[in-house]
Amino acid sequence: MSFKNYNVPYPVEQMYSKKVAYFSMEFATHQPLKIYSGGLGFLAGSHLRSAYELKQNMIGIGILWKYGYYDQERNQDQTLQPSWNEKQYSFLEDTGIKFQIYVHEHPVWVKVWYLNPETFKTAPLFLLSTDVPENDYVSQTISHRLYDANVATKVAQFILLGVGGAKLIDELGFNPDLYHMNEAHSISAGFYLYQKYNKNLAEVTKRLVFTTHTPEEAGNEKHDIYLCHKMSYFCGLSVDEVKQLTGNDSDQFNHSLTALRFAKLANGVSRLHGEVSREMWQKYPGICPIISITNAQNWRYWADKQLYRFSEATDNYGFDDRKKYLKKRAFDIVADQTGKIFDPNVFTIVWARRFAGYKRAGLITSDERRFSDLLTNAKYPVQIIWAGKPYPMDHASVTDFNQLVYLSKHHKNMAVLTGYELTLSKRLKQAADCWLNNPRVPREASGTSGMTAAMNGAVNFSTDDGWIPEFINHGHNGFVIPKADYQHMATHEQDQYDLNKLYEILQNEILPLYYENYDTWRQIIKNGMQDVHFQFNSNRMAHEYYDLLYK
Incomplete structure (x- = not known):
């Protein structure tokens, strides 16, 4: 041509x-x-x-x-x-x-x-x-x-x-x-x-x-x-x-x-x-x-259409079966990379995105006792996966990645994966029951990984930063750590506050819902899927660029 x-x-x-x-x-x-x-x-x-x-x-x-x-x-x-x-x-x-x-x-x-x-x-x-x-x-x-x-x-x-x-x-x-x-x-x-x-x-x-x-x-x-x-x-x-x-x-x-x-x-x-x-x-x-x-993010490229079809048809059996299948398929990658067998019936947390200091990849692990208790809880079992590429010359972030790898050697229900690109990103969103996002507020300009997570049946659990204030209605379509007066806090105080709230919401609200009231949990997934499709499909964004920025 x-x-x-x-x-x-x-x-x-x-x-x-x-x-x-x-x-x-x-x-x-x-x-x-x-x-x-x-x-x-x-x-x-x-x-x-x-x-x-x-x-x-x-x-x-x-x-x-x-x-x-x-x-x-x-x-x-x-x-x-x-x-x-x-x-x-x-x-x-x-x-x-x-x-x-x-x-x-x-x-x-x-x-x-x-x-x-x-x-x-x-x-x-x-x-x-x-x-x-x-x-x-x-x-x-x-x-x-x-x-x-x-x-x-x-x-x-x-x-x-x-x-x-x-x-x-x-x-x-x-x-x-x-x-x-x-x-x-x-x-x-x-x-x-x-x-x-x-x-x-x-x-x-x-x-x-x-x-x-x-x-x-x-x-x-x-x-x-x-x-x-x-x-x-x-x-x-x-x-x-x-x-x-x-x-x-x-x-x-x-x-x-x-x-x-x-x-x-x-x-x-x-x-x-x-x-x-x-x-x-x-x-x-x-x-x-x-x-x-x-x-x-582009709904046509990212969303699992089967989940949406089952949701629209209010076929809960089909919906649950599809989500379980998506988890199982992603867990084949976990097994292949790490030799760990994850269970599709167990509540799965995923933290996956670019590794950068302010995104606090290891926040949930920073209190060793609480993290160990979380991973050994027989009543509410949990599996957790990390993935993401640090900038290779960002030695602090590379160290964060490696520390998670070392820690994962002590827990059979914790995995750290490599090769985080588009395909693995989609698979991990399908693997997640809970998409964990905990940047230091207000450091995340937008953060879009949670949008595509919601398009694949994952529930967002996040600090209140970037796009999240426009999306999450706590307990309805996701869960959010309430903002504190961060401006008057030292960094370590902010981290400690967010960590305490993270465990509080996870243990008192999220896990009991998933294991004891799955019908409500499923509705939260569906609400997130619907809201993200309506508000955060990039066709809306591409239209707004013409309408607001280019006119």
């Missing part, structure tokens, strides 16, 4: 006719395409699927990571071993497009691959790669590892996505009405457009929108402005020009702040995150308004 004067290859719905280019560092469209690490990718993948379902005039721009994020393997003692293996994708099409961008004042060749909408039922996705023989080895490595630990490589990756993506759009002749940046990784596109439009910032601003995912300032990317300049990040502008243009006199270049000043409109990814973001950035003059569009 020809990629000249490119248009999306399906009929566009009139209300979604505005042309949008959606930039993201990672896209989780389907298990075989391993170019994602966690929630940001899961969200972008669901967004592209819904854009396809609604027939929106959108293309995705990403990077073809040669080694993906990493493959999660084990050392001899079962602890975490990151492994980088080359990926092959016969389903991607070679566009024949090649062009050069400047990185470190040096021309670098960019080759472009294409994910056809029909392959995984997504909006069209263009993927950039520098892994071509025309480049020297260092330039080839720019597109090797997602979130490379080397700072200069990471800045080069941001240039590839932003400048490379914006230049690709010109090569395609796509001419979008809007450039949508999913996180600030691609804000270098703003400098490319600034040069393209003869240094008229107003022309850039009217074309740029921005989604922020980070609810605290320290988490937003900042890099030495002189390093960025040396890396050709600013498309030929001097450091003084950049400081003046971005309104930031600091020697630390703040990617998110620049995005908020270049864009005409931005959004947080939950109602709470919108409030937190407005409060966090309000001290900076000249930023664009920040609205809220709550994250969601």
Whole structure:
């Protein structure tokens, strides 16, 4: 096919006719395409699927990571071993497009691959790669590892996505009405457009929108402005020009702040995150308004349709049988990886998502006596599974993962799995009776794993953060740890309060319900399934982006 004067290859719905280019560092469209690490990718993948379902005039721009994020393997003692293996994708099409961008004042060749909408039922996705023989080895490595630990490589990756993506759009002749940046990784596109439009910032601003995912300032990317300049990040502008243009006199270049000043409109990814973001950035003059569009996940891709059918037919026998079958099938993976046989009749807690300090993977284990009592309770037996990928250079999170592995050796009803990607994610949601989510409030911008858990018959049990305040009605469709006055608590006090509440609700409400009043428990599952389908299907989100952010 020809990629000249490119248009999306399906009929566009009139209300979604505005042309949008959606930039993201990672896209989780389907298990075989391993170019994602966690929630940001899961969200972008669901967004592209819904854009396809609604027939929106959108293309995705990403990077073809040669080694993906990493493959999660084990050392001899079962602890975490990151492994980088080359990926092959016969389903991607070679566009024949090649062009050069400047990185470190040096021309670098960019080759472009294409994910056809029909392959995984997504909006069209263009993927950039520098892994071509025309480049020297260092330039080839720019597109090797997602979130490379080397700072200069990471800045080069941001240039590839932003400048490379914006230049690709010109090569395609796509001419979008809007450039949508999913996180600030691609804000270098703003400098490319600034040069393209003869240094008229107003022309850039009217074309740029921005989604922020980070609810605290320290988490937003900042890099030495002189390093960025040396890396050709600013498309030929001097450091003084950049400081003046971005309104930031600091020697630390703040990617998110620049995005908020270049864009005409931005959004947080939950109602709470919108409030937190407005409060966090309000001290900076000249930023664009920040609205809220709550994250969601693609129901068609994630939901177990059989469970929904049984629920709608009020066939409780079929419903229970299906949930038990889903648990049993997932427990085959547990047995295969860990040699532990789990029982589908036993209450199963799952904690699975990206490992990060604030998500507190091991919170429930932090009181050894209570945890041991929980796992040896004969009246209300419990099984618990962990999975998730820590960033390999985040040594604290890797240690958290490994400590759980060591602890699991002492309990036959506790398992830690590796290889947490889309397929295992879905299986674990099907395995869960209770999807445990306990980030430190207000650190989770949205958190979407619980949405897809509810779509597979798991009941959410969470701290009151991210999307949860918009969803959980305690005891009706899930369970929530009531907020304390966290602002006036030290971190260890917050952890202790949440831990006490977690055990209190688990032992006094959740376990007795499951074992002594299953009819009510089943109704809670069904309420969660219904509410999540209604409010947190990404078709609603993709529509709101057109309705609220792009208009």
